[in-house]
Amino acid sequence: MIGRPTRRKGYVDGMVLFYGGFRAGIGGGLCQLSNLIYWMTLHTPLQVTERHRHSYDVFPDSGRTQPFGSGATCAYNYLDLQIYNPTEDIYQLSVYVSDEELIGEWRCTAQPLYRYQVYEREHRITQEAWGGYARHNVIGRKVFSREGELLDDEWITENHALMMYSPLLAQNAEDTESTEKAQAAQTAENTEKAQAAQTAENTEKATIFTG
Missing domain, CATH: 1.20.5 (Single alpha-helices involved in coiled-coils or other helix-helix interfaces)
Structure with missing residues (x-):
């Protein structure tokens, strides 16, 4: 979905996560885009057919507004984010950048029939044999009708990441x-x-x- 970042396409150098560290690379920071698209998609009837979790937990939770592990990493040409539309409605992805924020939305030709609540459960931190820590959780999603009735409580994904702090x-x-x-x-x-x-x-x- 994101494709190969090249200078010809207009990509510039940015920060790339590399085995728990940082380095410069063309298209660095694209994970912020894939994180946003994935998070928005979880609040629609669209289906995620390919998603890869981050292998490392790089930043502490201070200021976090979304559950740990609710993003998606990407790396051409073997890690991608792919989404399928099982409905008969037309969806359009809109993403743009303000002075300080990356903003996106899924637009649809039909009014939404459901409301979604994404949450985490079974969160735990374990100390590993090599002396560091690993973090685990499960991401779930509750589906509500327009009237607020709980229709489903879905398992979305399970995350495991090495903590770099x-x-x-x-x-x-x-x-x-x-x-x-x-x-x-x-x-x-x-x-x-x-x-x-x-x-x-x-x-x-x-x-x-x-x-």
């Missing part, structure tokens, strides 16, 4: 984020109490003065 690093990042949020909330609460106390004091002074 310590899971304690990810936990520390989450703890730091939680601490910062708690501190911000406490500061806001203290400020609100101080303002309320000052308002009450000013009101009391005004009452004494007018009396």
